[in-house]
Amino acid sequence: MKKLMVIMICLLLCPIVSHADSFIIGDNISFAWNANSDGDLAGYRIYFSDTSGVYIFGSSSPNLKIQILCNGEDSSLECTTYSTNEFGIGTWYFIITAVDLAGQESDPSNELTAVVTAPNAPPSTPTGWRFDTAP
Numbered sequence: 001m002k003k004l005m006v007i008m009i010c011l012l013l014c015p016i017v018s019h020a021d022s023f024i025i026g027d028n029i030s031f032a033w034n035a036n037s038d039g040d041l042a043g044y045r046i047y048f049s050d051t052s053g054v055y056i057f058g059s060s061s062p063n064l065k066i067q068i069l070c071n072g073e074d075s076s077l078e079c080t081t082y083s084t085n086e087f088g089i090g091t092w093y094f095i096i097t098a099v100d101l102a103g104q105e106s107d108p109s110n111e112l113t114a115v116v117t118a119p120n121a122p123p124s125t126p127t128g129w130r131f132d133t134a135p
Contacts (some may be wrong), residue, residue: 030083066084087114091112094112097113
């Protein structure tokens with residue numbers, strides 16, 4: 001069975017959309033977001049936690065997964081997408097912030113939840129198994 005892959009769309013500084021922020025996935029997590037249009041954008045920081053709402057911010061945070069630079073020599077990554085398979089089985093929470101050239105960080109986005117399952121997990125057991133006695 002193919003690994004399940006979900007693209008989570010995160011709109012910076014937008015209202016939380018509670019029905020679209022939690023996914024059950026295989027072991028690959030892919031994120032996408034709308035580009036920040038500020039002229040002094042340096043990049044983005046993606047934070048993770050195993051506890052909802054608990055994050056430490058900043059470039060040296062233990063919750064910082066990656067800092068994506070959009071300007072300069074280190075801007076080899078696409079600036080509006082990111083994928084990782086470095087999270088183990090369990091429930092993980094993610095937010096993203098924008099960072100300007102002066103190092104100022106935006107407010108965090110809405111929180112996304114990913115439930116990581118085993119890679120290539122077998123399908124769920126069928127339910128309702130019975131003899132069909134209908135004529």
